[in-house]
Amino acid sequence: MTFKELNIAEPILKALQAKHYETPTPIQEQAIPAALTGRDLLGIAQTGTGKTAAFAIPIIQQLMSAADTGGRQPKALVLTPTRELAIQIEECVEDYAKNTRLRSCVIFGGVKQGAQVSQLQRGVDILIATPGRLLDLIGQHIISLEQIRHFVLDEADRMLDMGFIHDIKRIIPLLPKRRQTLFFSATMPESIATLSKSLLYKPQRVEVAPVSSVVDTIDQRLYLVEKPEKVDLLVKVLGTDRQNTALVFARTKHGADKIAKKLKARGINCDAIHGNKSQNARQRALSNFKSKKTRVIIATDIAARGIDIDDLQLVVNFDMPDVAETYVHRIGRTGRAGHSGVALTFCTKEDYPMVRDIQKLTGHKLSRVQ
Template sequence: MTFKELNISEPILRALSNKGYETPTPIQEKAIPVALSGQDLLGIAQTGTGKTAAFAIPVIQKLDQQPSKGQKRELKVLILTPTRELAIQIDDCFKEYTKYTNLRHTVIFGGVNQNPQVEVLKRGVDILTATPGRLLDLIAQKHISLNNIRHFILDEADRMLDMGFIHDIKRLLPMLPKQKQTLFFSATMPAAIDKLSKSILFHPAKVEVTPVSSAVDTIDQRLYFVEKAEKSALLYTVLVKEESKSVLVFSRTKHGADRIARVLNKKGIGCEAIHGNKSQGARQRALTNFKSGKTRVIIATDIAARGIDIANLEMVINYDLPDVAETYVHRIGRTGRAGKSGTALSFCSQEEKTMVKDIQKLTGKKLNTVSLA
């Protein structure tokens, strides 16, 4: 199936064609017709499945075909997302897909001066991507009204729960019009998220793609049993050996990420760390440098890395194994996308061995152990 067969309008088809996108991903193929019909949607999909376009394309098309009445431009689409990085990435997608329309979009998030964001909002926007805290702040200051929202998109709902945003979401819901379309996306459906979805969706169509284990089937997964104190030396050895590859290294803690980056930089491997203690500017610069190839290694914590979409990422290294097996799947799913091959290496110390069992149970695959000898 092609995007044209999904009855996508000409302006959006042109924008997709510019990016070389002709064929929808499974989530796009299933979700776009539902969203275009106006029905509420419950989408179960992980990062990297193409879900941003699955909600961006239909809402852009519906707005473009139903222009505003009157002179004043009012906010009609709200996308709520947990992290700054993901918010910026979603807004970048809207920038691409609205290229041949007259629609205006912007993004707001905390941790930076609000004035430039307020100035853009004053000029009038149709589509707003926001993180919960900054959105509530600007609503309280009367810079944003949600009275005319036609489409509400809640993205990465399970991560919202992990980061403690559920209370903020519950504060926002009564501010939205009763008559609207809601598109709800989550990678997993714990009980609290299932309950939230039932409270805000009206007769939704459920769309589910990529069961958790199948995302890892195309990735070459290798396991190194290594003492905690020896991980740094092993990482250096691997990066020297794989000197042409782009590599995302996962650390469990912010301090750990900084320490790994310091050690590698001292040894002559250019890399940067991203985590919640870094300023927004520093995080964006690090990502830009990584995406452009200026630095080929980036060290990240899980929350900082959630939503980072790096095409052609060749290798993921779990310097520390995650506490939850599903997080392992999210991490390694950043490589081997769109039919490309990918490699995931995991460093396992004595105290992390129980995690390996959980991971193998979840994925149904035995990790290939690599000898250090």
């Protein structure tokens, strides 16, 4: 199936063709026709499956045919947990809508609000926001949600993990009762199922990329290592192929900085990103990584949500994740779009129980290297 066969409007098709996007991913193939009917949608899909286009394209197409776009207040709201992800979604929306008159805007905390407020005051159709900054600007009467007719809650499970449930519960009553809601989550624990039932009306459920199929496409290797030897091992594996890009996961912000400092001392050009870094520093690090000025980035789980690169060759679990599901999120960042991917996990004796949990969840035995 092609995008043309999904009855996508010509201006959006041209934008997709300019990006050489001809064939929809499975989530796009299922979600776009359902969302174009105006139905609510429950999408279970991991990062990297193409879900941004799955909700952005139907919203853009429906707003294109609406008579009252172009006003000051937004008609569509995309709520997402992190600054990096918000920026990434806005870039996609801008790409898909470039042949239309629709205007998009992204707002997030951690930076001064002046530039964001100026853009909002010029008028916006599609607003991409993180919860905290959105509530701030609503409180200042700069944003009203009264005209919203399309609402996207993206990465719902991560929203709850990051403690945004109270913010979400403050935002929902401010939305019109008559609206289309598109709800996306990588996992569906009981708390997410309960939240989805409170938000959705007779939703169409679409689900792609179960855990096993994601991990089966990635070469996963396990290194048994003592904690003091981890940095030496990391230097060794990064040195085997100096062309590869690598995303290294650390458990803490302090840990990410420490790893970066030690790698730089060994002559490896790298950056660390986490919540304590300024927005400009994080964006600069991501730009350098995407353009391959730096080939190694060390990130905490939350900061890594904004990293979306099709040809990322290597993921390294320098520190084990807190839960097995996070392992799947981490390694799913490599091996995308037909590229091969490798995931290395550094395991100390204390990590053995987590390895068992990961193998049980994925049904995949990690291949031991040493």
